[in-house]
Structure formats: C-alpha cells, structure tokens
Amino acid sequence: MKKLALFLMCLSFCSCSWRSPNSQFYTMNSEGLQAVSEHKTNIAVAKVKVPDLLDRSQMVTYDADSDQVNILEFERWAEVFPDVLQSTVTNDLIAYLPNAYVQRSFFDSQNVNFNVNIEVNKMQAYLGEKVVLTAWWNIANASGRVLVRRQGTYEAKVDGRSIQSLVNAQGEAVHEMSKDIAEALIKL
Numbered sequence: 001m002k003k004l005a006l007f008l009m010c011l012s013f014c015s016c017s018w019r020s021p022n023s024q025f026y027t028m029n030s031e032g033l034q035a036v037s038e039h040k041t042n043i044a045v046a047k048v049k050v051p052d053l054l055d056r057s058q059m060v061t062y063d064a065d066s067d068q069v070n071i072l073e074f075e076r077w078a079e080v081f082p083d084v085l086q087s088t089v090t091n092d093l094i095a096y097l098p099n100a101y102v103q104r105s106f107f108d109s110q111n112v113n114f115n116v117n118i119e120v121n122k123m124q125a126y127l128g129e130k131v132v133l134t135a136w137w138n139i140a141n142a143s144g145r146v147l148v149r150r151q152g153t154y155e156a157k158v159d160g161r162s163i164q165s166l167v168n169a170q171g172e173a174v175h176e177m178s179k180d181i182a183e184a185l186i187k188l
Contacts, residue, residue, distance in 0.1 A: 024163065026059070027078040028088040028171035033095035036179065037186040042112040043093060044105035048085040049119040055082060059163065064126045075163045081123075085174060089118065092178030097185065114147075114188065115140045116181055121151075125170060128161040133173040137181055139188065148184045152177055 054060055057080050059072040077084045086104055093102045093116070105115065121134040138149040156172035159165050 021074045023074045023076050025076050025078045026163065026167045027084055028167065028174060030088060030091035030095050030175070033092060033175060033179075035098050036096045036182050038099050039097055039186040040099045041097070041101070041114060041185065043097075043100055043102045043114045043116060043185065044112045045086055045090045045093065045102065045116045046105045046118070048082045048089070050082050050085070051120065051122065054120065054123055056080060059125070059166075060123075061125045061127050061166070064129055072163075085118070085120070088171065088174050089116065089178050089181070092175055093182055093185075096179060096182035100185075111142070113142060114185060115142075115144075116185075118177075123170065123173075125158075125166050127158065127163075127166055129158055131156045131158060131166070131169040131173050133170070133177060135177060137177065139181070139184060147188055150180070150184070152180055 053069065056071070057076045057078075059075045059077065061070045061072065062068070063070065079087070090102055090104050093100065101112075103112070105112075116137065116139055118135055118137045121136065122132065123134075124132045133154045134151070135154075136149070136151045138146045140146045154173040154176040156169040156176070158169040
C-alpha cells in the first residue's frame with residue numbers, strides 16, 4: 001500500500017510539474033507603407049486560396065538542405081493563414097491607395113468596382129535565409145470579368161533566425177505582391 005501511495009504521489013507531482021510550451025501568435029502588419037496613388041475606387045479582396053499544407057494556423061517552414069517541411073506547433077498565426085493573407089493584402093491596399101474604399105470580401109460577389117482574387121502556389125519560408133512567395137492574382141470587374149491576371153514571385157531576405165524575423169520577411173513578400181496589385185488597379 002505504501003508503494004502505491006508513493007507511486008500516486010510521484011505521478012501527481014510529475015503531472016503537475018510538466019507543462020507544454022506556450023504558443024506564440026503572429027500576424028503581419030502594414031505599417032510604414034507609402035501610398036502609390038490617390039486613385040478613388042471600391043475594391044474587395046477575396047479570401048486567399050493556399051495549398052492544403054498552408055491552410056492552418058501553425059507556421060510552416062522548409063529546410064533548405066533537404067525536402068523536410070516543418071509544421072511548428074507552438075508558433076502560430078493569429079488566424080488561419082489564408083485569413084492572415086487576406087487581411088494583410090486588404091490593409092496593404094488601404095495604405096497604397098488611401099482614397100480607395102477597400103474591404104475584405106466574405107462572399108463571391110460584392111457591390112464594388114473591382115474584386116481582387118489571389119491563389120498562392122507556394123510560400124516557402126527558410127528560417128535565417130529567405131521567403132519565396134509565388135502566387136497568381138487577378139482583378140475582376142463587378143460583373144466578374146477578369147481584367148488583369150498575373151503570376152508573380154516575391155522574395156524577401158530573412159534577417160535573423162527568429163520566428164519574428166521570418167514573419168517580417170513573409171510580410172515584405174506579401175507587401176510587394178500587394179503593391180503590384182495596387183499599381184495594376186490604378187491603370188484600370
């Protein structure tokens with residue numbers, strides 16, 4: 001009986017002292033972006049399509065020396081990654097086109113002049129090295145006719161080995177894509 005009591009006491013002590021690491025949550029910000037035009041228009045940014053591997057809240061990194069993919073359980077986006085991208089592009093377009101009305105689209109059709117649709121082919125994040133974003137994006141008019149369709153590859157250097165430096169680089173790549181979209185919008 002003493003052995004059982006001692007075992008239960010040790011089990012209780014061990015289970016109380018063990019704790020998983022706290023999750024860290026991240027998002028991209030659009031601070032410091034400079035306007036590219038005073039163009040006035042109404043724009044809706046649709047939910048961004050991403051590969052299944054990226055459609056999660058956990059951060060995904062790649063190993064540059066192998067084919068290894070890392071899903072970081074305790075380093076997470078504040079929302080699922082497609083929503084983070086949609087919010088970031090929306091906020092970027094608000095910064096790049098300050099006189100435009102820009103909103104996130106939650107439905108297939110919006111009563112706006114232009115709908116922005118983005119499909120990410122890949123977002124490869126190499127800790128301490130670089131981020132490579134490859135995406136198709138298009139701008140459609142209110143009736144759904146595609147006016148501009150482009151594929152772009154955007155690369156940003158990761159300054160450091162921290163997750164925050166990786167997030168900053170991912171944000172830079174998204175800002176470059178958003179700037180291309182803003183520059184296309186002002187020509188329509």
